[in-house]
Amino acid sequence: MKSDARVVVIGGGVVGASVLYHLTKAGWKDALLIERGELTCGSTWHAAGGMHTLNGDPNVARLQQYTINLYKELEKISGQSCGLHMPGGIMLAGTRERFDWLKMAKARGRYLGMELELISADEAARVFPIIDKKHFVGALLDPIEGHVDPYGVTHAYAKAAQIGGAQVVRHTRVTDLKARGDGSWDVITEAGNVHAEHVVNAGGLWAREVGRMVGLELPILAMQHQYLITEDLPALKGQKELLTCIDFEGEIYTRQERGGVLLGTYERAGVPWSPLQTPWDFTQSLLPEDLDRIAPSLEVGFRHFPALAEAGIRKVVNGPFTFAPDGNPLVGPVRGLRNFWVACGVMAGFSQGGGVGLTLSQWMVEGDPGADVWGMDVARYGDWATLPYTNAKVRENYSRRFRIRFPNEELSAARPLRTTPVYERLQAEHAVFGDYCGLEHALWFAPSAAEATEDITFHRSNAHPHVAAECQAVREAVGLLEISNYGKFEVTGPGTKEWLSYVMANRVPKVGRIALTPMLNERGKLIGDFTLCRLAAERVFLICTYAAQEHYRRWFERHAPPPGVTVRPCAMEYVGLSLAGPRSRSLLQGLTREDLSSAAFPFLSFRRLDVGMIPALVGRISFTGDLGYEIWVTSEYQRALYDLLVGAGAEQGLKLLGGRALNTLRIEKSFGTWAREYRPIYGPYEAGLGRFVDLEKGDFVGRAAALEERDSGGALRLVSFTVDASDADASGDEPVWHDGKVVGWVTSGAYGHSVRQSLALGYIPAALAGEASGFEIEIIGERRKALRQSAAVFDPDGSRMRA
Numbered sequence: 107m108k109s110d111a112r113v114v115v116i117g118g119g120v121v122g123a124s125v126l127y128h129l130t131k132a133g134w135k136d137a138l139l140i141e142r143g144e145l146t147c148g149s150t151w152h153a154a155g156g157m158h159t160l161n162g163d164p165n166v167a168r169l170q171q172y173t174i175n176l177y178k179e180l181e182k183i184s185g186q187s188c189g190l191h192m193p194g195g196i197m198l199a200g201t202r203e204r205f206d207w208l209k210m211a212k213a214r215g216r217y218l219g220m221e222l223e224l225i226s227a228d229e230a231a232r233v234f235p236i237i238d239k240k241h242f243v244g245a246l247l248d249p250i251e252g253h254v255d256p257y258g259v260t261h262a263y264a265k266a267a268q269i270g271g272a273q274v275v276r277h278t279r280v281t282d283l284k285a286r287g288d289g290s291w292d293v294i295t296e297a298g299n300v301h302a303e304h305v306v307n308a309g310g311l312w313a314r315e316v317g318r319m320v321g322l323e324l325p326i327l328a329m330q331h332q333y334l335i336t337e338d339l340p341a342l343k344g345q346k347e348l349l350t351c352i353d354f355e356g357e358i359y360t361r362q363e364r365g366g367v368l369l370g371t372y373e374r375a376g377v378p379w380s381p382l383q384t385p386w387d388f389t390q391s392l393l394p395e396d397l398d399r400i401a402p403s404l405e406v407g408f409r410h411f412p413a414l415a416e417a418g419i420r421k422v423v424n425g426p427f428t429f430a431p432d433g434n435p436l437v438g439p440v441r442g443l444r445n446f447w448v449a450c451g452v453m454a455g456f457s458q459g460g461g462v463g464l465t466l467s468q469w470m471v472e473g474d475p476g477a478d479v480w481g482m483d484v485a486r487y488g489d490w491a492t493l494p495y496t497n498a499k500v501r502e503n504y505s506r507r508f509r510i511r512f513p514n515e516e517l518s519a520a521r522p523l524r525t526t527p528v529y530e531r532l533q534a535e536h537a538v539f540g541d542y543c544g545l546e547h548a549l550w551f552a553p554s555a556a557e558a559t560e561d562i563t564f565h566r567s568n569a570h571p572h573v574a575a576e577c578q579a580v581r582e583a584v585g586l587l588e589i590s591n592y593g594k595f596e597v598t599g600p601g602t603k604e605w606l607s608y609v610m611a612n613r614v615p616k617v618g619r620i621a622l623t624p625m626l627n628e629r630g631k632l633i634g635d636f637t638l639c640r641l642a643a644e645r646v647f648l649i650c651t652y653a654a655q656e657h658y659r660r661w662f663e664r665h666a667p668p669p670g671v672t673v674r675p676c677a678m679e680y681v682g683l684s685l686a687g688p689r690s691r692s693l694l695q696g697l698t699r700e701d702l703s704s705a706a707f708p709f710l711s712f713r714r715l716d717v718g719m720i721p722a723l724v725g726r727i728s729f730t731g732d733l734g735y736e737i738w739v740t741s742e743y744q745r746a747l748y749d750l751l752v753g754a755g756a757e758q759g760l761k762l763l764g765g766r767a768l769n770t771l772r773i774e775k776s777f778g779t780w781a782r783e784y785r786p787i788y789g790p791y792e793a794g795l796g797r798f799v800d801l802e803k804g805d806f807v808g809r810a811a812a813l814e815e816r817d818s819g820g821a822l823r824l825v826s827f828t829v830d831a832s833d834a835d836a837s838g839d840e841p842v843w844h845d846g847k848v849v850g851w852v853t854s855g856a857y858g859h860s861v862r863q864s865l866a867l868g869y870i871p872a873a874l875a876g877e878a879s880g881f882e883i884e885i886i887g888e889r890r891k892a893l894r895q896s897a898a899v900f901d902p903d904g905s906r907m908r909a
């Protein structure tokens with residue numbers, strides 16, 4: 107084994123091998139993979155090898171497409187067969203709702219370029235003859251599905267990487283990692299040390315243990331997973347290979363395995379494996395089979411696939427593989443550790459392994475993943491994702507693998523975990539809560555405890571009239587919203603202004619003022635949106651998206667401030683309440699000696715005020731687009747502030763509102779939000795944020811690319827639509843049609859109660875941005891007429907928020 111390498115990849119499962127191949131392809135040929143056993147000896151060797159293109163996150167779906175399309179190239183380069191079988195796949199729906207879900211999946215597939223086809227139960231039985239069609243209402247066909255040989259794929263990656271210059275060392279365990287002062291690593295192994303500039307943790311079943319070598323507790327848990335293989339089925343003899351299949355109601359997947367069928371299931375009472383520590387002596391091993399545990403799924407399976415009930419079972423496999431709490435991979439650089447990268451938690455190595463390798467290699471070599479990888483960025487989890495939290499969420503996710511996730515559905519595991527001081531008060535007002543980064547926040551308020559449960563549906567739910575009333579209160583009187591679930595930073599010290607001016611695209615505001623600003627990467631794409639509130643010459647309070655806080659912290663490490671400037675995350679230190687609506691000023695004025703008139707405290711002011719007896723930071727701004735104030739206090743004051751505002755608000759018609767109403771109100775104003783309208787695939791001019799980019803202020807990250815985008819106009823445009831919907835609104839990821847062709851996609855949608863119209867925001871080609879008509883948005887399989895609006899549908903000139 108060599109003693110120096112540019113990069114050491116720890117782990118020779120399908121993921122580590124893919125990372126190695128992609129690194130050499132991207133030009134890092136001095137790459138070394140270290141594997142403690144044989145390649146594939148972790149979770150890879152016993153995988154069923156199935157692959158699918160569908161994923162809840164379209165950006166992850168794109169990477170899955172990439173992976174599947176890669177195998178032929180890989181075979182050619184390596185000369186190693188991947189055992190590629192591409193018979194196509196069928197997804198069976200046993201209920202109307204599931205069929206609706208498939209219609210939505212097909213719709214989403216349209217702008218991903220997927221050729222999906224909806225078929226009836228009769229047709230399903232024709233193309234997939236082993237089912238009893240009476241259990242199904244229809245199905246979706248996907249020609250790009252199949253299965254591979256896990257051994258073949260992993261060795262093909264490794265061989266292709268070796269051809270590209272990489273080295274693979276087997277039977278050598280990495281026992282420790284020691285950081286050097288210059289950011290490089292000493293990789294300590296059983297066979298000596300390697301000095302490496304970069305280290306990749308692709309440790310699969312042992313990724314947690316490798317993480318612990320550097321003080322990192324990754325939110326990963328392995329689950330036991332079982333599949334069985336039947337004896338040969340006479341019906342399959344001489345026939346072309348069966349489609350791969352997912353039976354959602356049975357929670358079963360199948361594919362042909364020689365003359366028989368492989369049938370696997372994600373049982374509801376899934377069992378974690380080695381929840382605290384993965385044993386090092388588990389090599390090319392399996393777990394004892396436990397057919398009783400999957401018996402309920404098998405019973406359904408044998409009813410749905412009668413031919414399988416008659417075939418004997420040839421083999422049962424029970425093996426562990428790892429998951430992150432949301433089931434998507436954990437990829438990227440780790441904050442606080444220089445040159446340390448992860449590629450783990452990959453639960454579908456044969457659909458996702460190629461995309462993970464591509465992304466990580468681009469990130470390492472180019473400094474940027476090259477695509478929108480938010481859905482699998484390791485930075486989406488913070489300290490709150492402890493091991494017990496991960497355990498609860500992974501078990502929940504595993505049990506729901508084949509269940510529908512409705513757009514208004516909140517999951518219950520690991521809750522309540524984090525609550526703010528006003529939680530019980532909101533609960534007493536019958537709040538229906540949602541979970542955001544483990545933090546409870548009110549979604550809407552029911553009139554009574556008995557009604558405080560939301561029906562989960564693709565259509566408008568029982569929350570609809572209550573959300574309408576909350577919106578009405580904001581537009582006509584005053585609403586009170588808890589806003590603690592925003593991310594916050596405090597930047598202080600000499601040089602604060604200059605550093606912020608360099609990392610943000612807009613000008614830093616004057617003292618006492620607020621500025622909205624995008625944050626761009628070097629490619630000029632959106633990687634954040636911030637509210638900068640300048641309290642003093644050298645003290646700026648930053649408000650942002652809480653879920654992205656770790657991602658921002660990592661970025662702020664990369665573009666580190668000069669000595670003397672401190673960047674302090676303080677999200678949960680400052681909790682907040684917001685007042686919005688035409689009566690918000692008179693309400694707040696009654697509680698403070700400060701003059702709140704528009705002349706004295708205009709729109710976008712930010713100051714330290716006393717509200718009653720409570721010291722607060724108050725900004726004159728509201729995401730509702732109405733006159734409003736955001737009031738931030740340290741947490742010990744939040745209950746007193748709440749009581750004060752609610753007490754004083756009674757005579758102003760104050761009503762509590764939740765996140766659902768806020769979403770509607772911001773869409774009425776065409777205000778975008780991070781992870782929906784603002785993502786790293788869009789530029790600021792495309793996203794309508796050009797007015798918040800100050801190209802005149804001097805250099806800043808992404809300036810050259812932003813300038814280019816301003817001059818070219820960019821390829822896309824964020825636009826708003828009114829939609830001719832009936833009882834279901836767009837919620838995101840629906841295709842936008844124009845003149846019979848899919849031209850774009852929806853990023854957010856809701857019913858606009860103030861304007862009594864269904865609304866959607868979405869991206870279309872810039873060339874079409876001048877068109878008003880000819881658009882349609884596909885909602886649950888039906889194309890609905892949509893009119894592009896040239897301005898926000900509510901208060902287009904913004905006079906209300908400036909009043």
Ligand SMILES: Cc1cc2nc3c(=O)[nH]c(=O)nc-3n(C[C@H](O)[C@H](O)[C@H](O)COP(=O)(O)OP(=O)(O)OC[C@H]3O[C@@H](n4cnc5c(N)ncnc54)[C@H](O)[C@@H]3O)c2cc1C
Binds near residue numbers: 151424
């Ligand atoms: C029963 C079953 C069926 C499955 N079916 C499918 C399927 O149909 N389709 C699909 O896409 N996925 C399937 N999977 C999941 C798939 O197996 C995983 O997604 C994939 O194997 C993950 O690969 P990995 O490289 O991340 O992890 P692993 O395969 O666990 O690889 C990690 C490697 O790192 C090595 N390692 C760890 N620590 C060290 C160290 N300190 N020093 C040196 N080496 C180290 C290990 O020895 C191991 O070889 C299935 C899994 C199971 C259990």
